[in-house]
Amino acid sequence: MKNKLFIEVVLPVPLANSYTYSVPQALEREIKIGTLVLVEFGKNKHYSGLVSHIHHIEIQRKFEIKDIIATESAKSVLRRPQLRFWEWLCEYYMCKMGEVYKAVFPVGFRSQSASSYKVKTETFVRLCSPYNEDPKQLEEAFASLKKALKQETLLLSFLHCCINPSEKQKTKEIAKTKLLIQSKQNIAALNGLINKNILELFDKEVSRLDAYDQELKDLNKLNEFQQKAYSEIIHAFREKNVCLLHGLTSSGKTEIYIYLIQETLKLGKQALFLLPEIALTTQITKRLKSFFGNKVGVYHSKISNNERVEIWNNLLEDDGYQIILGVRSSIFLPYKNLGLIIVDEEHETSYKQQDPAPRYHARNAAIILAQMHGAKTLLGSATPSMESFYNAQNGKYAYVLLNKRYEDVQLPLITAVDIKELKRKKQMKSLFSPLLLEKIETCLQGKEQIILFQNRRGFAPITYCKICEWVPKCEFCDVSLTYHKKKDSLRCHYCGTSYPTPTCCPSCGHEDLKPKGFGTEKVEEEINKIFPQVKLARLDTDTAKNKDTYDSILSDFESGKTQILIGTQMLSKGLDFDNVSLVGILNADSMMNFPDFRAHERAFQLMVQVAGRSGRRKTRGEVILQTAQLTHPLIQMILNHDYLGMYNVQIEERLLFKYPPFFRLIEITFKHRKEDTVDMLAKEFAYILRQSLGTRLLGPDKPPVAKIQNFFLQRVLLKLEASISLLSLKAILEDAQKKMEIHQQFKYLTIQYDVDPM
Numbered sequence: 005m006k007n008k009l010f011i012e013v014v015l016p017v018p019l020a021n022s023y024t025y026s027v028p029q030a031l032e033r034e035i036k037i038g039t040l041v042l043v044e045f046g047k048n049k050h051y052s053g054l055v056s057h058i059h060h061i062e063i064q065r066k067f068e069i070k071d072i073i074a075t076e077s078a079k080s081v082l083r084r085p086q087l088r089f090w091e092w093l094c095e096y097y098m099c100k101m102g103e104v105y106k107a108v109f110p111v112g113f114r115s116q117s118a119s120s121y122k123v124k125t126e127t128f129v130r131l132c133s134p135y136n137e138d139p140k141q142l143e144e145a146f147a148s149l150k151k152a153l154k155q156e157t158l159l160l161s162f163l164h165c166c167i168n169p170s171e172k173q174k175t176k177e178i179a180k181t182k183l184l185i186q187s188k189q190n191i192a193a194l195n196g197l198i199n200k201n202i203l204e205l206f207d208k209e210v211s212r213l214d215a216y217d218q219e220l221k222d223l224n225k226l227n228e229f230q231q232k233a234y235s236e237i238i239h240a241f242r243e244k245n246v247c248l249l250h251g252l253t254s255s256g257k258t259e260i261y262i263y264l265i266q267e268t269l270k271l272g273k274q275a276l277f278l279l280p281e282i283a284l285t286t287q288i289t290k291r292l293k294s295f296f297g298n299k300v301g302v303y304h305s306k307i308s309n310n311e312r313v314e315i316w317n318n319l320l321e322d323d324g325y326q327i328i329l330g331v332r333s334s335i336f337l338p339y340k341n342l343g344l345i346i347v348d349e350e351h352e353t354s355y356k357q358q359d360p361a362p363r364y365h366a367r368n369a370a371i372i373l374a375q376m377h378g379a380k381t382l383l384g385s386a387t388p389s390m391e392s393f394y395n396a397q398n399g400k401y402a403y404v405l406l407n408k409r410y411e412d413v414q415l416p417l418i419t420a421v422d423i424k425e426l427k428r429k430k431q432m433k434s435l436f437s438p439l440l441l442e443k444i445e446t447c448l449q450g451k452e453q454i455i456l457f458q459n460r461r462g463f464a465p466i467t468y469c470k471i472c473e474w475v476p477k478c479e480f481c482d483v484s485l486t487y488h489k490k491k492d493s494l495r496c497h498y499c500g501t502s503y504p505t506p507t508c509c510p511s512c513g514h515e516d517l518k519p520k521g522f523g524t525e526k527v528e529e530e531i532n533k534i535f536p537q538v539k540l541a542r543l544d545t546d547t548a549k550n551k552d553t554y555d556s557i558l559s560d561f562e563s564g565k566t567q568i569l570i571g572t573q574m575l576s577k578g579l580d581f582d583n584v585s586l587v588g589i590l591n592a593d594s595m596m597n598f599p600d601f602r603a604h605e606r607a608f609q610l611m612v613q614v615a616g617r618s619g620r621r622k623t624r625g626e627v628i629l630q631t632a633q634l635t636h637p638l639i640q641m642i643l644n645h646d647y648l649g650m651y652n653v654q655i656e657e658r659l660l661f662k663y664p665p666f667f668r669l670i671e672i673t674f675k676h677r678k679e680d681t682v683d684m685l686a687k688e689f690a691y692i693l694r695q696s697l698g699t700r701l702l703g704p705d706k707p708p709v710a711k712i713q714n715f716f717l718q719r720v721l722l723k724l725e726a727s728i729s730l731l732s733l734k735a736i737l738e739d740a741q742k743k744m745e746i747h748q749q750f751k752y753l754t755i756q757y758d759v760d761p762m
């Protein structure tokens with residue numbers, strides 16, 4: 005008898021990496037690595053899973069091995085080396101294949117049987133017979149329309165659209181809505197032509213992905229500095245796989261990327277352009293499409309599941325997209341042959357996925373992905389991450405410096421104002437120093453635009469009682485609530501729960517609750533009071549809930565409809581505005597004082613980046629930086645745009661206090677519904693681990709937010725020498741977990757690993 009066929013199937017559950025199933029003989033021929041199969045998991049639960057291995061070995065198991073129920077895809081939905089990349093990710097970030105599968109695989113794809121993917125159709129218009137076969141017949145049609153001017157216009161318009169030169173080839177049909185818009189005629193005219201059997205309607209399957217129908221542009225000519233940087237990169241790639249392009253804000257890095265992409269396409273390879281945030285995709289999509297047109301696909305978290313499936317399917321085809329522009333999750337798409345990955349704004353922390361697993365860093369994972377394809381990685385930033393700059397310094401990465409701005413526009417002039425002193429002298433007008441207000445006034449008069457930056461959304465971070473210091477907290481998370489004035493509610497920024505604002509202090513009954521600190525909403529209100537006639541907009545995660553509102557806020561600012569844009573760090577990321585001549589940083593201190601070893605690095609990056617939005621084209625921009633720590637060395641470095649100064653101070657501290665890039669951090673978080681249980685289990689787990697890891701283990705401690713959505717948290721931090729092998733570490737962890745199993749509650753304890761936490 006022939007041996008039975010077994011397969012390993014990756015399922016969207018976080019327990020094991022894969023589960024073994026057997027294949028009924030009738031289905032054997034359809035099984036390949038990367039195909040989808042329908043299986044029963046547990047009792048009566050059905051999942052669509054991914055075939056990751058095929059074998060004939062029947063291993064003795066406690067459970068019976070079930071047959072798969074059906075196959076769900078005719079061919080593999082993966083490309084090499086995707087599975088290997090997933091496996092690497094699980095190894096490095098200590099997660100399970102199922103978690104990767106769940107996170108990266110489009111839902112509409114995962115279950116064809118209960119298919120959530122829907123084909124999109126649209127109504128089109130075409131000529132009826134015999135007009136579609138013989139153009140001469142059309143003359144008769146026109147003759148019959150002598151008395152119907154609107155119908156005649158519509159028909160002319162239809163014919164015109166069909167021979168539109170931008171469509172390259174003649175089409176014989178056009179979407180109904182498009183025809184009505186272009187002909188400026190109404191539905192009655194169209195119905196008239198349909199009743200006369202000249203035109204007819206039909207439904208057609210269409211793609212959800214945008215098609216670009218404008219004329220393509222030639223690439224911009226690089227200036228001599230860009231040209232030099234470009235040649236250095238090309239040269240560097242002969243020897244090294246990764247190159248860091250350290251280029252000032254507005255030095256024209258994007259133009260260099262575009263040249264590199266063009267070179268990559270010439271070699272018949274694909275390019276992946278990574279951005280830290282969907283916020284940025286609009287501007288860069290426009291730029292890339294104007295050069296590369298429909299070769300560009302765009303992938304981000306706000307596109308629908310159906311679009312996701314279409315992009316994935318597109319890339320599985322032989323003539324799929326050659327360029328993907330996307331956010332971190334686009335590293336998981338099925339690339340055929342990557343030649344280049346660009347990681348723009350590589351220092352951005354949003355490249356790190358926080359929750360749920362896989363908690364990967366897209367920049368670091370991209371470098372591995374590129375290696376698997378034999379491709380190169382270019383990291384670009386005006387303020388590189390400490391890690392990347394360190395790697396460039398010690399020769400692991402190549403390093404290219406571009407320290408001239410395009411058209412030699414000077415870097416903005418940053419002036420620091422001492423708000424502590426001004427407050428003491430009672431000279432602050434609400435949140436603003438006299439100097440900032442004076443500059444805003446001048447800008448407004450000169451019809452120039454202004455950006456005001458406050459790295460905190462909402463109205464006030466906390467409301468508190470002046471008498472007893474009571475602070476409202478979230479019921480489910482141990483975190484104080486932020487006051488949102490527009491909705492007149494208190495909101496938890498961790499779980500999103502919203503609470504009515506109390507009218508008096510529930511603790512002492514005092515009726516005057518005061519806001520403390522301030523967020524973007526408060527800035528908006530205050531500016532409105534001082535400059536009531538000025539049009540302003542606010543950009544933060546509250547106002548830019550979806551991509552459309554985000555885009556409209558930005559395009560209103562680009563077109564000059566709004567004069568002042570107030571926002572959080574969403575503003576700092578590589579946006580390119582022509583007419584901004586002033587940036588106000590309202591409070592540098594909250595960023596600098598943040599309790600994290602990266603706080604100064606982040607504060608420097610944020611402030612230098614947001615400053616770089618000022619005066620990008622014609623004139624030198626200005627920045628007013630408000631701080632209570634005027635003499636702090638970091639402030640001085642920001643004023644001088646002194647990246648190296650910041651780096652040198654920080655790198656010494658990293659070494660001294662055992663932080664990256666010298667040490668690797670792993671955060672282990674324990675979660676349980678009972679506080680004393682999680683405390684006890686974490687202590688015990690740490691005790692066992694400490695026997696092998698010694699002083700490399702810190703904790704357990706309560707994290708700053710010690711309760712999230714009714715789960716209590718404890719945390720352990722591992723600081724490991726870069727040379728420690730992950731394999732031996734895993735053995736230690738697994739051993740400790742086994743020892744913990746004697747505790748009854750251990751199986752209800754959630755343990756999360758965060759490798760290289762940010």
Ligand code: ADP
Pocket residue numbers: 224225226227230251252253254255256257258259260410578580
């Ligand atoms: P960066 O990415 O370094 O911040 P960008 O590539 O966005 O800089 O360039 C800043 C501005 O200068 C953009 O508006 C861009 O169109 C323009 N620019 C840069 N290089 C060129 C070039 N070689 N030719 C024409 N315009 C350029």
Ligand code: ZN
Pocket residue numbers: 478479480481496497498499500501713
């Ligand atoms: Zn909460």
Ligand code: ZN
Pocket residue numbers: 469470471472473474509510511512513514
């Ligand atoms: Zn009180």
